[in-house]
Amino acid sequence: MSGLYVKDDAVNEMAIKLMKVTNAPSKTEAVRRAIQNELNRFANERPLAERVAEIQASMKDLIGENKTPHDHKAFMDEGWDL
Numbered sequence: 132m133s134g135l136y137v138k139d140d141a142v143n144e145m146a147i148k149l150m151k152v153t154n155a156p157s158k159t160e161a162v163r164r165a166i167q168n169e170l171n172r173f174a175n176e177r178p179l180a181e182r183v184a185e186i187q188a189s190m191k192d193l194i195g196e197n198k199t200p201h202d203h204k205a206f207m208d209e210g211w212d213l
Contacts, residue, residue: 135159 155161
């Protein structure tokens, strides 16, 4: 079928399945593509902090800044009828 030798039977079966579903000409090519796809995915991944900052900025644009200071103690006291 192809020249790639994989010791682990389960991994070998996955490589064969990948080769078939992707119409790769060989297991070697199927595995090469899969590894390249993973490398690309990690290379293009943005850090979580960067993605969260972008979401926060867009939310700020939608709802605006909170200009009223919040007194958490007074809020809690009011809730407890203190």
